[in-house]
Amino acid sequence: MAAAHANPASALYASCAAVHSASARLLLRAQGEGTARADMNGDDLFALMTALGWAIDQPSFAPRADHLVHLVTGAILTNPSNNDAKKAMC
Template sequence: MRADAQKNRSQILTVAREVVAEHGAEASMRDIARRAGVGLATLLRHFPTREALFEALLCTHLDTLTQKADALETSASADEALLTWFRELVVFTQSYRGVVAMMAAAHTNPDSALYGSCAAVHSAGARLLLRAQDEGTARADMTGDDLFALITALGWVVDQPSFASRADHLVHLITSAILTSRPRSDAKRAKSRSAT
């Protein structure tokens, strides 16, 4: 890639992060191009679809979540690994308003630019769930699809201003339904909350 094209791409991504932080996943491609100081045609040459732009914005985060799952598989108990990873994925979905719907749509659409990253995250979560099920610490009647659906639903709910302040509590409720036994520190936290 030529130096000027690389500079344009970097500028577009920098501005896109800012615009998406302000306006969420529905941010205007035209507004991103204008604020980046490039024409819409230039933006579309680098990122022909909204999904392609989001793939470029999100791939580092999604790759990190996939690697985190790999590390947790060997460094933490099965229930703690699943809980830690689940919480980190929910935090990620909160960082880009509207990204959950985009990820949910891409999950089953191989033509989406986000498909590969979403499939990798889905697979990582399914492995952590299976490990917890094998150890008897997670519900046996769940699948990786169920886990992804719950994360998607939770991400959508906490994306709503009226529920954002309850995000931690909602994560606790969902993970309590997934895990049949809880890590000690999380159980203590839940007990101390109910006492207040």
């Protein structure tokens, strides 16, 4: 998945490219509102999302999935409140 968004020959290209594009737009909007770090781009966000998706799919990390999502969300948002982190997890 991490490389599929840049490989038109991949069967996952269309769906991964769409997720990459949508998440980049959401990030830009959040950055414009001052609620997301300004020093990251869509590629950074996609990398974090794919890494998080892989991690929480592993049985050894599954019990800590919510905590891992909260950590990553906290690293992206500039002023994460509990409500913001919960919204980001949905």
